[in-house]
Amino acid sequence: MPINPHEFQSIVVLTGAGVSAESGIATFRDSGGLWEQHRVEEVASPAGFRRDPELVHRFYNLRRRQLIAEARPNPAHAALARFQRDFPGELLLVTQNVDHLHEEAGATRVVHMHGELLKQRCTRSGQVSDCREDLSTGSLCRCCQTPAPLRPHIVWFGETPLEMELIDRALASCDLFVAIGTSGHVYPAAGFVDAARAAGAKTVALNLEPSANSHCFDLQELGPASEVVPAFFT
Numbered sequence: 001m002p003i004n005p006h007e008f009q010s011i012v013v014l015t016g017a018g019v020s021a022e023s024g025i026a027t028f029r030d031s032g033g034l035w036e037q038h039r040v041e042e043v044a045s046p047a048g049f050r051r052d053p054e055l056v057h058r059f060y061n062l063r064r065r066q067l068i069a070e071a072r073p074n075p076a077h078a079a080l081a082r083f084q085r086d087f088p089g090e091l092l093l094v095t096q097n098v099d100h101l102h103e104e105a106g107a108t109r110v111v112h113m114h115g116e117l118l119k120q121r122c123t124r125s126g127q128v129s130d131c132r133e134d135l136s137t138g139s140l141c142r143c144c145q146t147p148a149p150l151r152p153h154i155v156w157f158g159e160t161p162l163e164m165e166l167i168d169r170a171l172a173s174c175d176l177f178v179a180i181g182t183s184g185h186v187y188p189a190a191g192f193v194d195a196a197r198a199a200g201a202k203t204v205a206l207n208l209e210p211s212a213n214s215h216c217f218d219l220q221e222l223g224p225a226s227e228v229v230p231a232f233f234t
């Protein structure tokens, strides 16, 4: 039976790299994805940053420059922003993506559970600020009395994702959960479908190909996000 999002009151949407793929941002695990050029533990873990901070900075500097210069929202971002704007109920948009393409398309309530590429964080105080320039080991934050190194505001493996209380509350009270363009490999995001099901929600996966947890969803629509997302969120 088809699922019509207009018939629900409280929706949680989870997006992953697939929603930005057609904006020119490489996904993580697909062929040609970022992990092929850089081993994950080299660039996306606290241990990797301690071992070789310049490599990690170079990796994120490259992606930050590409994001600023080239990436623009695609029809999937636009459809989600339009639906969120017109939807009379609650819609929480949770993204694992560190780009800002949902906001650029006009989305308002976006939770970046894995951080934001256009932000930096003081390694001493945790203070977060805007970042549009390259970072290096010489980039120091002066928010405290003692200058401290800056790091990308990114959630690395082994670190706690952001806004988990807010997300858990929304999952516990939603009646529809939609996962878009995510492989279902990385937790806790891959477990959100179980939390939504436990709350009695209908669950939908919109993806290019079946994900690792696609068997957990009530409905799965396969195709590029630029087509399946506007078709679902009409």
Ligand code: BJW
Residues within 6 Å of the ligand: 015, 016, 017, 018, 019, 021, 022, 027, 028, 029, 030, 033, 044, 096, 097, 098, 114, 154, 155, 156, 157, 158, 159, 160, 161, 164, 180, 181, 182, 183, 184, 185, 186, 187, 188, 206, 207, 208, 209, 210, 211, 223, 224, 225, 226
């Ligand atoms: C398209 C498309 C198109 C393509 N249209 N679709 C063993 C078991 C279980 C868990 C663990 C374990 N060992 C360790 C863990 C925990 C670990 C984890 O999950 N590891 C797994 C790899 C096993 N997780 C963590 O460490 C997390 N923290 C944590 O768990 O803390 C404990 C805690 C939990 C809860 C509360 C409190 C505390 C932190 C995870 C941090 C993830 N960080 C990264 C990198 C940082 C950002 C960056 O550098 O950019 O985040 S990893 C990377 O994966 C990135 C992504 O956000 C994340 C998810 O990837 P995503 O979005 O799914 O992308 P892909 O590439 O995997 O998939 C793309 C999909 O799109 C595919 O399905 C394609 O088919 C599709 N697609 N084109 C539609 N056009």
